[in-house]
Amino acid sequence: xxxxxxxxxxxxxxxxxxxxxxxxxxxxxxxxxxxxxxxxxxxxxxxxxxxxxxxxxxxxxxxxxxxxxxxxxxxxxxxxxxxxxxxxxxxxxxxxxxxxxxxxxxxxxxxxxxxxxxxxxxxxxxxxxxxxxxxxxxxxxxxxxxxxxxxxxxxxxxxxxxxxxxxxxxxxxxxxxxxxxxxxxxxxxxxxxxxxxxxxxxxxxxxxxxxxxxxxxxxxxxxxxxxxxxxxxxxxxxxxxxxxxxxxxxxxxxxxxxxxxxxxxxxxxxxxxxxxxxxxxxxxxxxxxxxxxxxxxxxxxxx
Amino acid sequence: xxxxxxxxxxxxxxxxxxxxxxxxxxxxxxxxxxxxxxxxxxxxxxxxxxxxxxxxxxxxxxxxxxxxxxxxxxxxxxxxxxxxxxxxxxxxxxxxxxxxxxxxxxxxxxxxxxxxxxxxxxxxxxxxxxxxxxxxxxxxxxxxxxxxxxxxxxxxxxxxx
Ligand code: FES
Ligand code: FES
Numbered sequence: 001x002x003x004x005x006x007x008x009x010x011x012x013x014x015x016x017x018x019x020x021x022x023x024x025x026x027x028x029x030x031x032x033x034x035x036x037x038x039x040x041x042x043x044x045x046x047x048x049x050x051x052x053x054x055x056x057x058x059x060x061x062x063x064x065x066x067x068x069x070x071x072x073x074x075x076x077x078x079x080x081x082x083x084x085x086x087x088x089x090x091x092x093x094x095x096x097x098x099x100x101x102x103x104x105x106x107x108x109x110x111x112x113x114x115x116x117x118x119x120x121x122x123x124x125x126x127x128x129x130x131x132x133x134x135x136x137x138x139x140x141x142x143x144x145x146x147x148x149x150x151x152x153x154x155x156x157x158x159x160x161x162x163x164x165x166x167x168x169x170x171x172x173x174x175x176x177x178x179x180x181x182x183x184x185x186x187x188x189x190x191x192x193x194x195x196x197x198x199x200x201x202x203x204x205x206x207x208x209x210x211x212x213x214x215x216x217x218x219x220x221x222x223x224x225x226x227x228x229x230x231x232x233x234x235x236x237x238x239x240x241x242x243x244x245x246x247x248x249x250x251x252x253x254x255x256x257x258x259x260x261x262x263x264x265x266x267x268x269x270x271x272x273x274x275x276x277x278x279x280x281x282x283x284x285x286x287x288x289x290x291x292x293x294x295x296x297x298x299x300x301x302x303x
Numbered sequence: 304x305x306x307x308x309x310x311x312x313x314x315x316x317x318x319x320x321x322x323x324x325x326x327x328x329x330x331x332x333x334x335x336x337x338x339x340x341x342x343x344x345x346x347x348x349x350x351x352x353x354x355x356x357x358x359x360x361x362x363x364x365x366x367x368x369x370x371x372x373x374x375x376x377x378x379x380x381x382x383x384x385x386x387x388x389x390x391x392x393x394x395x396x397x398x399x400x401x402x403x404x405x406x407x408x409x410x411x412x413x414x415x416x417x418x419x420x421x422x423x424x425x426x427x428x429x430x431x432x433x434x435x436x437x438x439x440x441x442x443x444x445x446x447x448x449x450x451x452x453x454x455x456x457x458x459x460x461x462x463x464x
Contacts, residue, residue, distance in 0.1 A: 008325050009346065012304045015324030015370055038368075045366040046347035049327065058324065060371060090360070114437025115418065116351060119360045120367065204436045 010048040014057045021066060021150065024059055024177050029152045031057050033174045038062075039086050040120040042113075043129045061086055067124075067179070070095050079185045085124025085178045089113060089136075092123055101185045104194035104214055108139040111196070114204040124178045127163075130170045133207045133232030137164065139196070141237045142212040142229030145183045149176040157182075164236035190224060191217045193300030195292040198231075199284055201275065207232050208276045211288035213296040215252070221301070223252050228293060233270040233285040240267045240289065247293075257293045264289045309373040313338070314382030324370045329353045331369035332379060340380040340410050344439070351438035354411040355379050361418040363437075380410035383417060393417055393455045402451030404442035411438045416452045424459040426452070 018024045028035050035057035038044050047053040061067055067086040072079055081101050083092065089112050092098055092105075099106045112135050113121055126136040127147060140147075141160040148157050149172050163171050172178060186192045198210035209232040216225035226247040231237040243263035247256060270281035310319045313336060322331060329346070332338045332355070344350035346365050353365040356378035383391040390398060393413045403409040412435055419426055419434035426434070431452050432445075440448060 008323065008330065009327065010325040012323070013325055014304060015307060015368070017370075017373075038371075041366050041368070041371070042348060045327070045368070048325070049346055049365070058368075060368075062371060114351070115415065115434060116354050116361045116363045116437045117348065117366075119357070120362050202436065203433075 009051075011051050011054040013048075013055050015060065016057060017060045018064060021064060021177065021179065024061060024064070025150055025152050025175070027057060027059050028175045028177065031055075031059075031175075035059055035174075037128075037177055039125040039128075040088065040117075040122040042117050042121040042125060043131075044125075061177070070097050072097060072101065072185070073182075075182065075184070077184065078187055081183045081185055082180050083123045083183070084180045085122060085127075087123045089118040089121045089123060089126070090115070093118060102143070102183050103192070104143055104196060104212060105136075105139050105183065107194060107196040108135040108210075108212060111135050111198055111200075111203070111207070111210075117204075123181060127181055128170065128172065128178050130164055130168050130236075131206065132164075132167050132234060132236050133210060134237075135196070135198070135207065135210060135231070138210055138212050138229050138231035138237040140181055140183070141239060142214060142227050143183050144227070145181055147172075147181050148179045149173075150179050151176040155179070161239070166235045186216070189219075191300045191303035193217075193296040193298065193303060195295035195299065197288045197292050197295075199288065209233050209281050209284040209288060211285065211292040213289070213292035215293065215296040215300045217300045217303075221251050223248050223250065226252070226293075228264075228289055230264065230268060230285045230289060233268045233281045235269075235271075238267060240264050242267065243289075252297055254294055254297070257290055257297070261286045261290055307370045307373075309370055311372050311374060312376040314378055322369050324368060326369045328355075328364040328367040328369045328372055331372075332364060332377075335369075338379050338381055342407055342410050344407065344411075349439070350408070351411040351415065351435075352408055354414040354438065356382075356414060356418065359418075359421070361414050378414075378417075380413055383413060392458060393420070393452070396455035396458065397448075397451040400447055400451040400454045402443070402448045408438055408440040408442075408448075412440070412448055412452075416455065419452070420456055420459060424456050424463065426456060 036055040146159045193215045198207035212229045214227040226244045228240045243260045264286045270278045272278040342352035344352035348366045355364045
């Protein structure tokens, strides 16, 4: 089937190849809700082709140098790793900074997509799309990351806990662009363990359910931080805060983790779809949650 | 809706063209350039049939606008033949090891395999599976696809000796 001009899939739009972020925010303001940013295109392109999205203007940010790269910066509470929005997932996977400074993200990103999608797909794109089962949003939430958003009115930072509002819905307004995501790095002197697990139909596909865990221990073996995030089992990626609180502040024994698993099921309201039913997701969330916590604990104890 | 001028390289040839921005890269290659070797399976980024190389790395051409390819160098499956047009290394290996049945997924498989073998002429089974993980085949069950890639790799190694 050879298509010619007459049978294009996407509805008509104007295209702007932006050279600077200023240009992007101006165009977003002018677009008044009818303009949309394209980065790697891995989720927007299908939406355009199926005409689920019919923007008047598409603003391409792929050539904006200031939107790509990974760097360590100092922030109020210690160092952070800044990943600019248009950084390709393939670049994140290959990044030494992520491998050494953000072990949980390094583990999670190995599950993201296939080589063809990672070569175009961006870190900011995953966070903007906000699929509740997607690995990068789940990891950002579990690591207490925040995003920096910008509009003509200025720049604001939004913590991950306040960022995800529902499936594919975030706190970013139509006139804002996501500039970067900021991950705190581990403090010196604490022993950190991390783990990431997921169940998917095919490696590289979206997770049906995913679990991410971080445990930090002090010199005496007392847990100073416990974070457990579950993806794919609710409308947004979720932290299991009740369980975290139960486990924090003492020595964690594996039996204690097992005893607290009920908190995982209680915290989640999964939906069912063609991939898995709600009961399955709830059960797998508890199994993967336990596995991730046990593995993170063992890693922290070895550290 | 303003048209845009793009200049790019396809299989080593310089192309300049004026296009509507909503044209997908797959449709540009097939419809405007007559390069129908790049296949359209799902048209929404799940099957891998439309894979091409963009500046040497594999991507899904249905997930890119043609206008975004401005200034880039593309390689399609047509670009992997030998200079005289006869099958290239991977194409011949797929023929010899029966790496295709209907052939629908084949261009995408060959592009993914090309990206793998360019840096690694002795890939493990896991590395091959990972490389073609984003390419769906409804016919072969993948075994002969993998064997074809292994055959191409072994021929590459022999040629390097
Ligand atoms: S046609 Fe592009 S991935 Fe299926
Ligand atoms: S050979 Fe038919 S889809 Fe792969």
